[in-house]
Amino acid sequence: xTASDEQAIREVIATWHRATVxxxxxxLLGLMTEDVVFLTPGQPPMRGRDAFAAGFRAAAEKxxxxxxxxxxxxxxxxxxxxxxxxxxxxxxxRAPGPAQRRSGHTxxxxxxTAESAWLLARDANMLTPxxx
Numbered sequence: 323x324t325a326s327d328e329q330a331i332r333e334v335i336a337t338w339h340r341a342t343v344x345x346x347x348x349x350l351l352g353l354m355t356e357d358v359v360f361l362t363p364g365q366p367p368m369r370g371r372d373a374f375a376a377g378f379r380a381a382a383e384k385x386x387x388x389x390x391x392x393x394x395x396x397x398x399x400x401x402x403x404x405x406x407x408x409x410x411x412x413x414x415x416r417a418p419g420p421a422q423r424r425s426g427h428t429x430x431x432x433x434x435t436a437e438s439a440w441l442l443a444r445d446a447n448m449l450t451p452x453x454x
Contacts, residue, residue: 328398331440335391338353343389354374357370361444363449363450387411388411402434406427407429425450429446430445431444
């Protein structure tokens with residue numbers, strides 16, 4: 323792994339978080355592969371950009387979303403990389419009501435494109451609700 327690979331992956335994660343806060347769905351979709359898969363507890367796999375877009379739109383209608391990540395590890399092997407992160411996400415309701423917060427670990431797999439960009443290909447998100 324080169325320092326530039328690690329920095330590029332860190333920038334993808336930082337851009338993801340900025341785009342999430344801004345509600346910038348087109349930017350988020352540009353950070354993932356077409357065949358992306360998201361795994362979350364108790365839910366079937368979310369496959370592809372279209373499924374992600376539908377889920378993001380539904381959440382963004384009801385909540386402002388504020389993520390915070392502490393990257394624990396990044397490893398690169400050729401055109402693949404993985405990242406273990408401690409993540410917390412606050413969901414701020416757009417209608418009156420209490421904020422919700424989920425936290426836990428994620429394991430994300432990135433794939434390098436022919437243009438040398440790193441894109442999210444798989445994401446296992448083990449976030450659970452924080453005690454209120």
